[in-house]
Amino acid sequence: MPEKMTTVAEETNPYQNALRQLENVARVLNLDDSIHGVLQKPKRELTVHFPVSMDGGGTRMFTGYRVQHNTGRGPAKGGLRFHPDTDLDEVRALAMWMTWKCALVNIPFGGAKGGVVCDPKSLSPAELEDLTRRYTTEISPLIGPDADIPAPDVGTNGQIMAWIMDTYSMHRGHTVPAVVTGKPVSIGGSEGRLDATGLGVVLVTEEALKRRRETLDAQRVVVQGFGNVGGAAARYFHRHGARVVAVSDVRGGIHNPQGLDVPALVSHAARSGSVLGFPGSDPISGAALLELPCDILVPAALQGQITRANADKIQACMVVEGANGPTTPDADLILRERGIEVVPDVLANAGGVTVSYFEWVQDLQSFFWTEEEVNQRLARILSRASAEVWAAAETHKTDLRTAAYAVGVGRVAEAIRIRGIYP
Ligand code: GLU
Numbered sequence: 001m002p003e004k005m006t007t008v009a010e011e012t013n014p015y016q017n018a019l020r021q022l023e024n025v026a027r028v029l030n031l032d033d034s035i036h037g038v039l040q041k042p043k044r045e046l047t048v049h050f051p052v053s054m055d056g057g058g059t060r061m062f063t064g065y066r067v068q069h070n071t072g073r074g075p076a077k078g079g080l081r082f083h084p085d086t087d088l089d090e091v092r093a094l095a096m097w098m099t100w101k102c103a104l105v106n107i108p109f110g111g112a113k114g115g116v117v118c119d120p121k122s123l124s125p126a127e128l129e130d131l132t133r134r135y136t137t138e139i140s141p142l143i144g145p146d147a148d149i150p151a152p153d154v155g156t157n158g159q160i161m162a163w164i165m166d167t168y169s170m171h172r173g174h175t176v177p178a179v180v181t182g183k184p185v186s187i188g189g190s191e192g193r194l195d196a197t198g199l200g201v202v203l204v205t206e207e208a209l210k211r212r213r214e215t216l217d218a219q220r221v222v223v224q225g226f227g228n229v230g231g232a233a234a235r236y237f238h239r240h241g242a243r244v245v246a247v248s249d250v251r252g253g254i255h256n257p258q259g260l261d262v263p264a265l266v267s268h269a270a271r272s273g274s275v276l277g278f279p280g281s282d283p284i285s286g287a288a289l290l291e292l293p294c295d296i297l298v299p300a301a302l303q304g305q306i307t308r309a310n311a312d313k314i315q316a317c318m319v320v321e322g323a324n325g326p327t328t329p330d331a332d333l334i335l336r337e338r339g340i341e342v343v344p345d346v347l348a349n350a351g352g353v354t355v356s357y358f359e360w361v362q363d364l365q366s367f368f369w370t371e372e373e374v375n376q377r378l379a380r381i382l383s384r385a386s387a388e389v390w391a392a393a394e395t396h397k398t399d400l401r402t403a404a405y406a407v408g409v410g411r412v413a414e415a416i417r418i419r420g421i422y423p
Contacts, residue, residue: 014093076112079153100408145178190359198232200351230300299326
């Protein structure tokens with residue numbers, strides 16, 4: 001049955017998109033109505049409003065969220081986003097995608113996400129620390145190593161995870177490293193976690209190319225976003241033989257069809273705060289960057305970047321979703337019709353949460369692995385999950401997103417079924 005197009009307002013609402021993807025998969029899996037009903041709603045949603053003392057004197061009120069979508073397969077797991085535009089529907093969608101992602105890579109977690117409406121770049125370090133500690137306190141009834149384990153996402157990092165871990169530990173009266181992942185290695189973080197999402201993007205791209213009997217060698221790659229995901233992905237693409245021809249950050253993009261010297265670009269961006277002005281590159285707008293001719297397009301910034309407004313202008317052979325939800329369902333339909341393969345977020349960016357799982361396991365056991373052990377285990381999990389996605393695409397005769405979500409949703413549905421409905 002063909003899917004119908006949505007209004008513009010609907011197209012840009014991530015939760016509506018997540019529900020539409022779920023509906024699509026429910027049809028493919030012939031999912032039981034009552035289980036579909038459970039999966040459509042987040043299990044728990046907490047909204048908090050809290051004051052933070054500002055450097056100039058006085059306090060400012062902030063709003064934050066923590067949403068646990070589903071815990072059928074284990075504790076809720078998912079990142080924490082600091083962004084001025086975040087809202088409850090965005091956090092709901094991101095939490096739902098975490099449920100499918102954890103199930104797809106078969107790690108024993110449910111899905112969650114958190115958000116604080118703020119611009120972290122406009123806050124001083126002291127304000128950022130106070131905001132993080134107060135938000136942690138406000139959501140502390142929900143989080144814990146057996147309950148809900150936050151991690152970095154857009155606008156947050158290892159330092160913020162360290163403050164969360166410290167605040168939670170101070171409340172408990174003893175150190176609880178496993179309450180959060182993505183921590184610095186010095187306080188129980190895992191080797192390899194920082195690069196895991198970006199490395200995972202590259203490993204999954206190699207898995208996709210393998211199915212076409214191709215390698216990364218000389219493939220032209222465009223990366224939108226040069227943060228923790230896009231920056232690391234660009235480095236590993238370059239290291240694995242691909243030609244990174246364009247990248248962008250929030251300030252704009254740069255382009256060189258011959259390929260960018262990524263290690264030099266990383267130093268330039270670290271020094272100047274942006275990729276802009278990199279010697280030997282031409283400036284390009286963020287929107288035009290998505291429409292460049294290339295082999296592999298990696299949206300690694302925010303959701304809702306490839307929409308029905310630009311999907312027919314994408315010139316890549318393959319889209320690999322480093323970000324969560326960068327392609328809307330309308331755009332998915334257009335790309336599918338045009339024969340552009342989309343490697344979906346829940347597989348492409350699952351390296352991050354997979355190594356978060358390793359970090360949690362290491363913390364619980366107080367027994368730590370080498371980076372080599374971490375990366376070997378990561379590659380094994382992503383290779384297995386990739387095989388399952390391509391097999392499901394074959395079985396259900398669907399695109400890769402539907403296939404990946406079918407594997408993930410199917411595992412969650414089975415957990416709900418076998419546990420039964422309480423009471
Ligand atoms: N924020 C990342 C994601 O969207 C990582 C989540 C985690 O490690 O828990 O997958």
